[in-house]
Amino acid sequence: MKTGEIKRLQFVQQKGFGLEGFGIVADVDDKCTEVQVMLADMDEDFGVTVLPYSDLEIVSEVDVKKNLEVISKGIASFVYFIIQLNDIPELSNYHLPENEFIANIRATNEVCLYWNEESTK
Secondary structure, three states: OEOOOOOOOOEEEEOOOOHHHEEEEEEEOOOOOEEEEEEOOOOOOOOOEEEEHHHEEEOOHHHHHHHHHHHHHOHHHHHHHHHHHHOOHHHHHHOOOOOHHHHHHHHHOOOOOOOOHHHHO
């Protein structure tokens, strides 16, 4: 884990959790007390989880790659996280391949993505 200031679009890890505590920062409140995180184990609601700033650590580049490798091998468990990740243009270096399963989810669900133009304002 790295130290430093937690910022929007960083990969973070909830202290004391495994892969289910891994996620992407969607927003940090003005007082740096709470952080909205898109967790790897998110469900079809595509929501964020609000966590205390103090409960999070910045993930090193090496650990980001390790976590994304695990996620890419467990597509069914992380499908909504993969969709969210792949829909964030700023994180294109981390986008994961989408298979037919993900294509079917995209095609059959009216997906209300958290990450859209409104969420970046």
